[in-house]
Amino acid sequence: MKNLGNLMKQAQQMQTKMAEMQAKLAEMEVSGAAGGGMLRVTLNGKFELKGIKIDKALVDPNDVEVLEDLIVAAFNDAKVKAEAAMNEEMAKVTGGLNLPPGIKLPF
Numbered sequence: 001m002k003n004l005g006n007l008m009k010q011a012q013q014m015q016t017k018m019a020e021m022q023a024k025l026a027e028m029e030v031s032g033a034a035g036g037g038m039l040r041v042t043l044n045g046k047f048e049l050k051g052i053k054i055d056k057a058l059v060d061p062n063d064v065e066v067l068e069d070l071i072v073a074a075f076n077d078a079k080v081k082a083e084a085a086m087n088e089e090m091a092k093v094t095g096g097l098n099l100p101p102g103i104k105l106p107f
Helices: 002-027 064-094
Strands: 029-034 039-044 049-054
Touching: 002 039, 002 064, 029 064, 039 064, 049 064
Parallel strands: none
Antiparallel strands: 029 039, 039 049
16 A cells, blocks of 8 residues: 555656646747748747747748748747657656657646
8 A cells, every 4th residue: 555655646746747847838938940040930838829020021922822831831840849848848757757659748
């Protein structure tokens, strides 16, 4: 029974650490860029879009498709960075415990 008590205590500690990590990720901001930095997007750690900055030189009403493609590219760049930051924070919480593929914590 003593081991079960320790296990429950560890689970509670991990749950607390996960909640702290989620709060930290929500406050974190990551930027992604495209077009040589002429288009930047900012995401938080929950992959929510927080802002877009577009250099005026990219705005061409006759070529909207390029701007659309650059927005997608910048978003994907920021998402990769946010995922890397999330994985780094997750490793801190789990103590490097390798979780099976497909388990996405905390989201």
